[in-house]
Amino acid sequence: MTEKATETKVDEAQSAALELAKYSDERRSDGLYAIADAIEASHEAILEANEVDVAEAETMLEAGEYSQALVDRLKLTPTKLESIAEMVRSVAEQDDPLGKTQTARKLDDGLELYEQTVPIGVVGTIFESRPDALVQIAALALKSGNAVILKGGSEASESNRVLYEIIREATADAPDGWAQLIEARADVDTILEMDDAIDLVMPRGSSEFVRYIQDNTSIPVLGHTEGVCHVYVDSEADLEMATEVAYDAKVQYPAVCNAVETLLVHEDVAETFLPEAVDRYEAADVELRGDERTREIVDVESATEEDWSTEYGDLILSIRVVNSLEAALDHITTYGSKHTESILTEDGDRASTFMRSLDSASVFHNASTRFSDGYRFGLGAEVGISTGKIHARGPVGLEGLTTYQYYLEGDGQCVGTYAGADGKEYLHEDFDGTWTPGSRSE
Template sequence: MSETDTDLERGTDELARRAERAALRLANVDEATRNEMLRSIADAIREREEAILAANATDVEAAEAMLADGEYTQALVDRLKLDETKVESIASMVESVAEQDDPLGETLAARELDEDLELYRVSVPIGVVATVFESRPDALVQIAALALKSGNAVVLKGGSEASESNRALYEAIVDATADLPDGWAAHIEAHEEVDRLLELDDRVDLVMPRGSSEFVSYIQENTQIPVLGHTEGICHVYVDADADLETAADVAFDAKVQYPAVCNAVETLLVNESVAAEFLPEIVDRYEAAGVELRGDERTREVVDVDPATADDWDTEYGDLELSITVVDDVYDAVEHVNEHGSKHTESILTEDSDTAETFMTGVDAASVFHNASTRFADGYRYGLGAEVGISTGKIHARGPVGLAGLTTYKYYLEGDGHLVASYSGEDAAPFTHRELDGAEWTPGRLSDR
């Protein structure tokens, strides 16, 4: 190991130790202070707009050169760009997080075990959260804001393509929160630091990667730390036999064209055979006018003139103005296709038949399933979560857009009055009451305060 590598490893270890200490202190910072700090972050971002945009322009210029050389995609460059409107939306997002209900200290369950012996399950922060993300500099602010609101320390690692933007935004965050525990937010840049961080499962409690399928898989394969994320966003829209075709066309168009570079954009359009001849010509014309590159299976190409789809297309996240189309027999055929090729992210059915909608929505295995709505609604801000740290397609701990609740866990608090386990053992043992305390809220020393 070189001297430089050793220094990076030591630096990362110290950073993680500071984050761990900060997390324990941040968990006890009251909600009013956390909200005040969030508003300070929003103000700082607005005040530093010029510097942030200048830093971003440097990143975009370098990225466009890489695009010209074929090393970056247009989708990556699009996700990277900031402008005045975007900076304002980032600041507003931080303020919206401050307006969310406090996720900490909530009594999730309360039970009397015996007289004056009460058990409470209470929401608490996870601890130290590490996030590794690509391209989108606004992700850095989203994740930091949600971590702060939920009382977690956070380690942030953005992609090298957004390095200048990320530094500018991180500096605004840290300067605005100088009164918080030192080390609550940390920023790393080197790949070696990430590799070392992934080894620190004794200090880091959760890793949240945001990026390509290959990128997320790499994180999952190289750490013992729990990973919360999704590997792909292969989303579908199914146009049913009983769909309102005008509405269906609008939704299918929005799901692809409104912003094709994101993980909740549709990648495959499924069309019921009974409406294919009527529906496909119009939607294909609209897609082509918007510059969408279309591919279809044999049944689709019998109706419209598009390029042939290959087997790989059904399993591809394009992240661009590209779309595959297939004609299916019925809702069961649609469900089978989605479950075979989808990534458990977001799926949508367009139909006026409630029974068919139920069949699709209960039969599809995905974190979010919509009826008569664009897949683009799968987003923490649109869900009213304030923002999101990412999308989880797993089924453990958190699923779908992960907001504040996904950054909490719980503790059990037991309030007693000198109770002994010995009293509940043997032939003369006292019985437990195990009575639910509906509406009871835990507060420290609540029994002694009676």
């Protein structure tokens, strides 16, 4: 059997999207429960395929091509499969993101406008080597009524193929073609050109990769390139709290995008704060790099200009002493990536100035940057984190996979009636109402 062309797959997804948009929440969620059950019933087949991927990856590891971390992320176990099935069920249990009336407005008697949440349509996703990513993304797409193109890492190709088949068979009740798997790297470029058929691209991976996607498509892209996050210890900080929060922001999980990369310290508190903070960090094997003023107080390596805009994703932290709140803001504006910043201060006015002066997606007061996460924010499952400013930003939940449509219910109104000096006036009265088929009264 010849493999279908990528264009055909995308066309199928486009037709399926229009059908899927009409499915009730119950039908979409039933599909998710069926996926969870099928994963549980297919442990053997999944683990067998995964072993092939892992064996291949271990050969690459020996050849020095892959890292141990990659092999670890790739490897599935019965316990991991159990938690994947649980994740799918938890997506099913989320509130329906579709069919919500966001605004109901009477334009005139008998002419009612409804702003309704609807799926985006066809979402193209390109993701890393963890095979659980495929299941998570497919689950979120189905719950939000979107057709989805899935392109996983080639390292996970055997696992992805088996998981995809399980999902496809479990959702036989969903419109045929709602989920499509593509495998070749070249197919990514085909997808990026199909701007008439694909409504949104969501890449996950390195900054370079996300930037490559942004630069090579006119389809809107939702993703994040870098997470250069800051913690600013203000002159009015509670220093004991500051030490705890600054430590948590780096050490609790340094590999992720919401971990702090640069610590800014007000000069008034630097001499008191830095020695103890540095002790804590060093006990956790954090490599520290400071500017000149920092190094006058504590014995750390020297930070270069490049450090200020680097996302380490590791147990490395750069430190700078600043002489004012404004200098801290300048630093963040110059070097930051608009992801997450936190001010530690007991002065509400200074906190407010900090929060209102930055255009980062998340700005915190007296809390660790690590809270910047869909689960912690209570958004349910997380689609990803966006550092763009358009559509959805920060941690993105199911809502980020929806858009809206305007429904207008009339009884024969013409614009001519309302035009010109003698035209009828519009009412424009918002009311509490929900669009349901044929909802307009009369």
